[in-house]
Amino acid sequence: MLDETDRKILNVLSKDAKASLKQIGDACFLSSAGVHLRLKKLEEQGIITGSKYILDHSKMGYQTQSFIGVYFDRANIYRKVSKALYAIPEVIECSYTTGNFSLLIKVLCRDNKHLTEILSNQIQTIEGIARTETFICLEQTFQREIELN
Structure with missing residues (x-):
C-alpha cells in the first residue's frame, strides 16, 4: 500500500519527471537519501515503471x-x-x-x-x-x- 509520503512523491514526479531528489524531498519533508530509498522501493514494486519526456x-x-x-x-x-x-x-x-x-x-x-x-x-x-x-x-x-x- 502507498502511504501519504509515497503519494506525495508520485504526485511531484507525475508533474515533473526531472524533479531532483532535493526538490522531491523538500515537498515531502524527506532527505535526498530518503527519497532515493522510497523511489527504489516504488520501482521494485512496479509502481514506477519508467520516466519519459513529453514531446510537442x-x-x-x-x-x-x-x-x-x-x-x-x-x-x-x-x-x-x-x-x-x-x-x-x-x-x-x-x-x-x-x-x-x-x-x-x-x-x-x-x-x-x-x-x-x-x-x-x-x-x-x-x-x-x-x-x-x-x-x-x-x-x-x-x-x-x-x-x-
Missing part, C-alpha cells in the same frame, strides 16, 4: 491526432490485431474496450493525407478488422496523470 508533436510536424474505433469481423482476434497495430509507428495507443468498438486506438500523423494513407494502406488491411470509425482531434485541451490523495 506539432513542433515536429505531426499535426493530425485521431482516435479510431476498430471493429473486428470475428471474436478472439484481439491479440493478433493488437500485435499488427503495434507494428505501425503512427499508432501510439491501443485499448481493448467495451461498447461499440473492439479497440480504440490513438494515431498521430503529419496531416490528413498521411492519416488517410495509414488508415487505407495499413490499419484497414489488417486481417480481422471489419471497419473503423475515425475521430480527428481538433485540440488536446490537457493531458495529466491522476492526483493521488
Whole structure:
C-alpha cells in the first residue's frame, strides 16, 4: 500500500519527471537519501515503471491526432490485431474496450493525407478488422496523470 509520503512523491514526479531528489524531498519533508530509498522501493514494486519526456508533436510536424474505433469481423482476434497495430509507428495507443468498438486506438500523423494513407494502406488491411470509425482531434485541451490523495 502507498502511504501519504509515497503519494506525495508520485504526485511531484507525475508533474515533473526531472524533479531532483532535493526538490522531491523538500515537498515531502524527506532527505535526498530518503527519497532515493522510497523511489527504489516504488520501482521494485512496479509502481514506477519508467520516466519519459513529453514531446510537442506539432513542433515536429505531426499535426493530425485521431482516435479510431476498430471493429473486428470475428471474436478472439484481439491479440493478433493488437500485435499488427503495434507494428505501425503512427499508432501510439491501443485499448481493448467495451461498447461499440473492439479497440480504440490513438494515431498521430503529419496531416490528413498521411492519416488517410495509414488508415487505407495499413490499419484497414489488417486481417480481422471489419471497419473503423475515425475521430480527428481538433485540440488536446490537457493531458495529466491522476492526483493521488
